[in-house]
Amino acid sequence: MVGPPATPLSKIQMNLSSTPGRAKVREEKILVTVRMRPLNRKEQAMYDLIAWDCLDDSTIVFKNPNQERPVIPYTFDKVFADTCSTHKVYEEGAKDVALSALSGINATIFAYGQTGSGKTFTMRGIAENAIKDIYEYIQNQTPERDFILRVSALEIYNETVIDLLNRESGPLRLLDDPEKGTIVEKLIEEVARDSQHLRHLMSICEAQRQVGETALNDKSSRSHQIIRLSIECSLRETSGCVKSYLASLNFVDLAGSERVSQTNTCGKRLKEGSHINRSLLTLTTVIRKLSGGKRGHIPYRDSKLTRILQSSLGGNARTAIICTISLALSHVDQTRNTLAFATSAKEVTNNAQVNMVVSDKALVKDLQKEVARLEEALRSPELSSSSCLRSLLSEKELKIQQMEGVIEELKRQRDLALSQLELERKTNKIQKGSNQYGPSSQVVRCLSFSEEDKSDICERTPEQGEAIVRQAMLKKLIASPNPSILVDEIRHLEHRQRELFEGANRALEDFHKDFATHKLGNQETAETMGKVLSEIKDMLVGSSNPEEIVMADKAKLMEEISRLKSQQNKIASLEKKLENVQKSVDKLVSSFPNTEETLNKTQLKRKKILPFSLSNSPNMQHIIRAPCSPLSSSRRAMEHEIENRAPGNGVALPSGGTFTRLDKDTTLKDNESCNSISSREGSPATRQSKSVNVKKIQRMFKNAAEENIRSFRAYVTELKELVAKLHYQKQLLVCQVLELEANKTANDEVDTTAQSPKPWHVLFEEQRKQIVMLWHLCHISLIHRTQFYLLLRGDPSDQIYMEVELRRLTWLEQHLAELGNASPALLGDEPASSVSASIKALKQEREYLAKRLNTKFTVEERELLYSKWEIPSVGKQRRLQLVNKFWTDPYNMQHIQESAEIVAKLIDFSISGENASKDMFELNFASPFDKKTWAGWNFISNLLNL
Numbered sequence: 001m002v003g004p005p006a007t008p009l010s011k012i013q014m015n016l017s018s019t020p021g022r023a024k025v026r027e028e029k030i031l032v033t034v035r036m037r038p039l040n041r042k043e044q045a046m047y048d049l050i051a052w053d054c055l056d057d058s059t060i061v062f063k064n065p066n067q068e069r070p071v072i073p074y075t076f077d078k079v080f081a082d083t084c085s086t087h088k089v090y091e092e093g094a095k096d097v098a099l100s101a102l103s104g105i106n107a108t109i110f111a112y113g114q115t116g117s118g119k120t121f122t123m124r125g126i127a128e129n130a131i132k133d134i135y136e137y138i139q140n141q142t143p144e145r146d147f148i149l150r151v152s153a154l155e156i157y158n159e160t161v162i163d164l165l166n167r168e169s170g171p172l173r174l175l176d177d178p179e180k181g182t183i184v185e186k187l188i189e190e191v192a193r194d195s196q197h198l199r200h201l202m203s204i205c206e207a208q209r210q211v212g213e214t215a216l217n218d219k220s221s222r223s224h225q226i227i228r229l230s231i232e233c234s235l236r237e238t239s240g241c242v243k244s245y246l247a248s249l250n251f252v253d254l255a256g257s258e259r260v261s262q263t264n265t266c267g268k269r270l271k272e273g274s275h276i277n278r279s280l281l282t283l284t285t286v287i288r289k290l291s292g293g294k295r296g297h298i299p300y301r302d303s304k305l306t307r308i309l310q311s312s313l314g315g316n317a318r319t320a321i322i323c324t325i326s327l328a329l330s331h332v333d334q335t336r337n338t339l340a341f342a343t344s345a346k347e348v349t350n351n352a353q354v355n356m357v358v359s360d361k362a363l364v365k366d367l368q369k370e371v372a373r374l375e376e377a378l379r380s381p382e383l384s385s386s387s388c389l390r391s392l393l394s395e396k397e398l399k400i401q402q403m404e405g406v407i408e409e410l411k412r413q414r415d416l417a418l419s420q421l422e423l424e425r426k427t428n429k430i431q432k433g434s435n436q437y438g439p440s441s442q443v444v445r446c447l448s449f450s451e452e453d454k455s456d457i458c459e460r461t462p463e464q465g466e467a468i469v470r471q472a473m474l475k476k477l478i479a480s481p482n483p484s485i486l487v488d489e490i491r492h493l494e495h496r497q498r499e500l501f502e503g504a505n506r507a508l509e510d511f512h513k514d515f516a517t518h519k520l521g522n523q524e525t526a527e528t529m530g531k532v533l534s535e536i537k538d539m540l541v542g543s544s545n546p547e548e549i550v551m552a553d554k555a556k557l558m559e560e561i562s563r564l565k566s567q568q569n570k571i572a573s574l575e576k577k578l579e580n581v582q583k584s585v586d587k588l589v590s591s592f593p594n595t596e597e598t599l600n601k602t603q604l605k606r607k608k609i610l611p612f613s614l615s616n617s618p619n620m621q622h623i624i625r626a627p628c629s630p631l632s633s634s635r636r637a638m639e640h641e642i643e644n645r646a647p648g649n650g651v652a653l654p655s656g657g658t659f660t661r662l663d664k665d666t667t668l669k670d671n672e673s674c675n676s677i678s679s680r681e682g683s684p685a686t687r688q689s690k691s692v693n694v695k696k697i698q699r700m701f702k703n704a705a706e707e708n709i710r711s712f713r714a715y716v717t718e719l720k721e722l723v724a725k726l727h728y729q730k731q732l733l734v735c736q737v738l739e740l741e742a743n744k745t746a747n748d749e750v751d752t753t754a755q756s757p758k759p760w761h762v763l764f765e766e767q768r769k770q771i772v773m774l775w776h777l778c779h780i781s782l783i784h785r786t787q788f789y790l791l792l793r794g795d796p797s798d799q800i801y802m803e804v805e806l807r808r809l810t811w812l813e814q815h816l817a818e819l820g821n822a823s824p825a826l827l828g829d830e831p832a833s834s835v836s837a838s839i840k841a842l843k844q845e846r847e848y849l850a851k852r853l854n855t856k857f858t859v860e861e862r863e864l865l866y867s868k869w870e871i872p873s874v875g876k877q878r879r880l881q882l883v884n885k886f887w888t889d890p891y892n893m894q895h896i897q898e899s900a901e902i903v904a905k906l907i908d909f910s911i912s913g914e915n916a917s918k919d920m921f922e923l924n925f926a927s928p929f930d931k932k933t934w935a936g937w938n939f940i941s942n943l944l945n946l
């Protein structure tokens with residue numbers, strides 16, 4: 001086949017390269033030489049004159065015997081005088097170009113000239129010399145180089161291409177190949193075994209050529225002849241890589257230009273001459289245009305000659321043109337034409353390049369091995385068996401389980417760390433004296449009632465320390481509730497509540513006793529006190545008793561919940577009663593200003609006046625220790641008052657000491673004073689002194705009573721808050737327990753369901769709906785959805801595919817949700833690169849499908865679709881608008897069905913077609929569509945690392 005080397009373009013590296021032993025070949029002008037033919041016999045017989053002279057080996061000049069016009073010399077790369085041998089012409093005008101083919105560069109040598117000027121004579125010699133040199137070169141090469149020579153030959157006779165090695169094949173067609181250029185269809189290419197064989201083949205070509213007799217040449221070539229040697233050189237390198245060069249060497253013997261007047265042709269010869277001249281004219285035009293440097297339209301296609309020689313004329317080849325001329329004066333015009341052609345040809349530039357074929361044999365061998373392995377695997381019954389599939393599936397499920405386990409463990413560790421961090425933070429705040437809590441700690445604050453009034457960690461009592469520990473425990477408890485811990489916590493709260501009520505009761509009883517003993521306050525005050533006392537007692541009765549708690553210890557969790565629920569009313573009742581107590585105490589306080597007056601009227605009559613004292617009350621410690629009690633501050637105020645008293649006022653009060661001890665001392669001193677007053681009764685000084693002391697004692701008594709009333713009021717207020725907190729805390733705990741119970745019930749239901757499975761068709765419908773929703777949420781490929789949806793119709797064998805798909809999608813959806821919720825600092829670019837990549841891929845897929853609408857649906861069908869899917873009749877990108885509506889409503893199964901049907905038509909997918917097999921899903925994340933993954937599935941695959 002004549003044309004550029006028949007090597008696939010993909011395997012050819014069209015790089016400039018150095019020819020072995022030569023300079024780099026880049027742009028290069030055509031080598032143009034002129035060979036003079038001596039006068040032949042006919043010319044001599046006619047006494048024709050020699051019209052041309054060689055000035056030197058590159059210049060020829062017309063002899064101007066008449067000296068009419070100034071002579072214009074012609075200069076070429078070489079001018080060979082008529083005495084020059086063909087060998088010299090070859091050596092200096094063709095060899096260099098011809099041997100380029102040995103290093104992968106296309107080469108063309110052709111003879112151009114007037115008929116009978118010696119073209120065939122010259123080309124025969126050139127080819128002979130080239131063949132000789134080529135084989136010498138091959139023989140001198142090292143064994144690392146292998147050469148293969150192939151021969152093909154054709155002639156263009158009357159614009160018909162004939163295979164000279166297979167003339168019977170008839171006229172051959174020229175074809176345009178995008179990679180190889182013009183090629184001759186069905187042209188035979190014979191491998192030359194050696195130089196002899198090659199010569200033999202060339203002799204066949206010569207014998208087959210059209211030759212005719214004309215007036216100027218007995219054996220005139222009536223056709224253009226092209227003999228092509230394809231030379232393939234393989235170079236084995238130490239790395240095992242093999243480089244191959246492939247080049248063609250064309251020997252072109254053109255038919256001669258001729259004038260009818262000179263050749264005296266007619267009929268057949270005239271027709272031949274006409275074709276010859278026309279093709280030569282095209283050649284001349286091509287050369288002239290190329291020489292002008294203007295790369296406009298080059299009329300290569302105007303003749304078969306120029307089409308076939310296109311790469312040699314300004315293309316990828318080194319070219320040498322030997323222009324043959326006759327020295328005879330009778331042919332001077334034809335010679336001038338030839339020299340003009342030669343002059344143009346000199347200006348034509350070619351771009352010869354090495355045609356290198358790199359074939360990595362090692363790689364090829366590896367690929368062959370891999371193919372063989374895969375073929376073997378495919379043939380293996382094990383791989384296609386269901387056991388293999390099952391093991392593959394179980395392996396992947398195991399991997400998913402492991403990943404889920406890891407995720408759970410990480411979550412647990414994260415929660416634990418957060419809990420510890422929060423505790424640490426709060427502990428630090430407490431140590432710094434701050435009791436401010438962040439909004440996120442609201443629940444914990446409700447539970448941490450015992451901590452709120454701790455102002456200094458240094459003064460923390462064991463109870464306070466315990467409260468901090470409990471607080472941490474409660475936070476853990478909320479994060480991961482445990483029924484037994486919850487129940488314990490409830491009991492603890494109830495116990496604490498009872499302690500508070502009992503403490504309040506004892507304090508109030510003593511308080512009331514003191515009032516009664518000392519007749520403090522008026523009747524109204526006494527009534528109020530009695531009322532408060534009875535209300536507190538009611539509260540105690542209303543609270544849960546120890547037996548219930550003991551019973552609850554043994555009760556089951558649900559019974560405990562019921563009990564707590566039933567307590568709701570009791571708690572509300574308690575709150576109500578506390579309200580009453582609060583009101584009563586307020587009333588008591590408001591009535592107290594009359595106390596001084598009462599004291600003056602009543603107590604002064606008594607011989608023995610005892611100040612109000614709780615010194616003997618065992619419950620006072622409860623009041624003092626009561627959380628949130630302002631008693632400490634009132635105590636300080638009392639101490640301050642006592643300290644500021646004048647030393648000589650007759651009241652011997654020790655400075656410092658506790659309130660209780662102060663009361664004791666005061667009581668003692670007061671008793672003593674009273675006794676003393678009694679013994680000295682009657683003296684004026686004594687009366688005055690007694691009057692002063694009584695007033696002081698009354699004032700002290702009043703202060704103490706006021707202080708105790710205020711303290712008790714504050715205590716009741718605090719108690720009310722505590723009850724409210726307990727109530728809230730219990731509710732929280734009940735919720736926790738209920739949640740646990742609900743989970744337990746749900747699990748039980750699942751277990752029950754597992755024991756009595758639903759019918760497959762029901763389960764299939766449920767799973768399919770879930771899958772459709774998850775496809776939507778995870779932005780899965782529409783093509784995948786369509787194929788999966790249409791292929792899996794609820795057969796029992798679909799079960800495994802459904803389960804795998806559901807499992808994957810569930811995992812993916814959770815993973816994407818976690819990515820979306822996670823901190824960007826923790827995730828880096830992952831969320832953006834994952835979700836957005838899937839969305840982008842889906843968008844591209846929709847665009848792809850939209851483009852196919854025109855080819856897969858007729859205009860009428862499209863209009864129907866637009867109408868049905870409510871696409872406006874006027875607007876841009878209606879096709880995309882339509883496709884954008886597919887698969888967008890996961891709740892509507894009719895919509896899903898119709899979407900799937902349209903997408904299936906767009907991608908030529910048919911459930912009965914060749915490409916419709918459930919195996920296409922392969923139970924892994926590879927894309928189902930021609931193995932050409934969409935970005936979404938690519939991402940999913942990478943994401944799951946399966």
Ligand SMILES: Nc1ncnc2c1ncn2[C@@H]1O[C@H](COP(=O)(O)OP(=O)(O)OP(=O)(O)O)[C@@H](O)[C@H]1O
Pocket residue numbers: 036037038040082113114115116117118119120121122217219220221222254255256257324
């Ligand atoms: N340089 C030369 N020295 C001696 N004889 C030559 C030389 N060139 C050509 N001849 C002779 O001239 C004759 C014509 O030559 P040839 O057939 O090669 O011409 P041609 O250009 O091929 O003609 P055509 O175009 O008609 O085929 C032949 O007999 C050949 O031997």
